[in-house]
Amino acid sequence: MIELASDVALLLDRLAEKADPIRVERVRASFVTLFEDAMTLLEDGTIFVSTGDIPAMWIRDSTWQLRPLLAATGQTGEAERIIAAVSKRQAAYLLIDPYANAFNIEANSNCWHQDFDDQSPWVFERKFELDSIAAFFDLALRLYRVTGFTDHLDQVFWHAAESCIDLLERESRHEPETYRFVRLDNPPHDQLSHDGFGAPFAHTGLVWSGFRPSDDGCQYPFLIPANAHLTVTLDWLTDAAIEFGRNALAKRTRQLARALTRAIKKHGIIGQGPDKKYAYEVDGLGNGLEWDDPNVPSLLALPYLGWCGFGDKRYLVTRSWILSMHNPMYVSGKYATGLASVHTPARHIWPLALAIQGLTAWSFDEADACLDLLESIDAGTGRNHESVNVDDPTEFTRPWFSWADMTYAHLALRVHGLSQRAD
Numbered sequence: 001m002i003e004l005a006s007d008v009a010l011l012l013d014r015l016a017e018k019a020d021p022i023r024v025e026r027v028r029a030s031f032v033t034l035f036e037d038a039m040t041l042l043e044d045g046t047i048f049v050s051t052g053d054i055p056a057m058w059i060r061d062s063t064w065q066l067r068p069l070l071a072a073t074g075q076t077g078e079a080e081r082i083i084a085a086v087s088k089r090q091a092a093y094l095l096i097d098p099y100a101n102a103f104n105i106e107a108n109s110n111c112w113h114q115d116f117d118d119q120s121p122w123v124f125e126r127k128f129e130l131d132s133i134a135a136f137f138d139l140a141l142r143l144y145r146v147t148g149f150t151d152h153l154d155q156v157f158w159h160a161a162e163s164c165i166d167l168l169e170r171e172s173r174h175e176p177e178t179y180r181f182v183r184l185d186n187p188p189h190d191q192l193s194h195d196g197f198g199a200p201f202a203h204t205g206l207v208w209s210g211f212r213p214s215d216d217g218c219q220y221p222f223l224i225p226a227n228a229h230l231t232v233t234l235d236w237l238t239d240a241a242i243e244f245g246r247n248a249l250a251k252r253t254r255q256l257a258r259a260l261t262r263a264i265k266k267h268g269i270i271g272q273g274p275d276k277k278y279a280y281e282v283d284g285l286g287n288g289l290e291w292d293d294p295n296v297p298s299l300l301a302l303p304y305l306g307w308c309g310f311g312d313k314r315y316l317v318t319r320s321w322i323l324s325m326h327n328p329m330y331v332s333g334k335y336a337t338g339l340a341s342v343h344t345p346a347r348h349i350w351p352l353a354l355a356i357q358g359l360t361a362w363s364f365d366e367a368d369a370c371l372d373l374l375e376s377i378d379a380g381t382g383r384n385h386e387s388v389n390v391d392d393p394t395e396f397t398r399p400w401f402s403w404a405d406m407t408y409a410h411l412a413l414r415v416h417g418l419s420q421r422a423d
Helices: 006-016 021-038 059-072 078-096 130-147 155-171 224-243 247-267 313-322 351-359 364-376 402-415
Strands: 039-041 047-049 123-125 330-332 337-339 387-389 392-397
Touching: 006 021, 006 059, 006 078, 006 402, 021 039, 021 059, 021 364, 021 402, 039 078, 047 059, 047 078, 059 078, 059 130, 059 402, 078 130, 078 155, 130 155, 130 224, 155 224, 155 247, 224 247, 337 351, 351 364, 351 402, 364 402
Parallel strands: none
Antiparallel strands: 039 047, 330 337, 387 392
16 A cells, blocks of 8 residues: 555645535545555555556556646655656566556466466466557656656666567567467457457558557557557657667657658548548558547547647547547437447446546536536446446446546546646
8 A cells, every 4th residue: 555645635735725525535535546555566666556446557547547646746756756666667567578458466377368378477468559558658758758757767668668669660560470369258349350360451650459448459450549649659759768868769769650640641530621530440451440439548538648739620520520429439328428338338438538528628618517427427436437327327337447537536637727737
């Protein structure tokens, strides 16, 4: 157990001056359970962060769980050290297996499923999800860019960064036989199609991904929001590599980022004229998936990821489509409206996506309305669940999903003008 950081406590005191006591308590509970229940300080000084009610650390989840802590930085330095300790743990994990998405607190062979004969005992699940790599870069480099903190940008970080760049370059030229994922007697979305090798594709300059941030298999292997987020973080990595005298790495990351930007503009946009919008996934063969998943990275989250501004025209066209009945994943019911997923039961929307809608809203009123809706569909638990039935919020999945809690907390801080360093 790790005690709540003193500068987070100061941030919560500032929130208490602005927000309703019930809201303040909800936000406080999100932070407290992150520190006391999800975080574990390890002997090497790094911090393990469980995703919530599953005892494993996802690279992606832990990044977004920690992002709201940036709002508390610039005071005692305690929040900076905690974020850095999580970043160091991510780097250590990716050096074990950069293709894995989730890891154990120790080499105990615990796993969701033994999918590979040579799976490391550290690996809880080995689904290659491009967003995991982007998330690792995001946490480390966002901390550096916002605060100037550098303790985590050590030899282990640069070694892990180079290993990840090796992987990204390799997967931009993906050879299908190099990665196969079959999980027998499980739903189709829990594995890759085409006998476990994924859908056919043509090389585009985008980076191949087996799975989405929902841990569901990609229908088409070039996941546009993950590639967009990766482009942003590669630009950050280029800047940092130059500042740290790693010019050879900077050259590689700059070339990769430029190639991704060109490829997204060429292959990641669908539609005609003023109705052109971003596709969720493409295959380079002319096929594109018109929907958005409620997990991050998503198309809805593009400004949150730094790919574009809130007022970007193509984003606004995409956003308008996402938040409409034209989107097959958009669900409206008696108590709520939002984005669903094949990962969870029918007519269940994700509070996480509602929080992202608020965090990417142009207007205060929309952000505030998203916050109010989140608080109204918690079934009296004070928690933000993985998914909620739009016709009966007492039906939900996952009683404790820390990522959703912390994204809600970020939105609450933003609505009350306290999230600038986390934004």
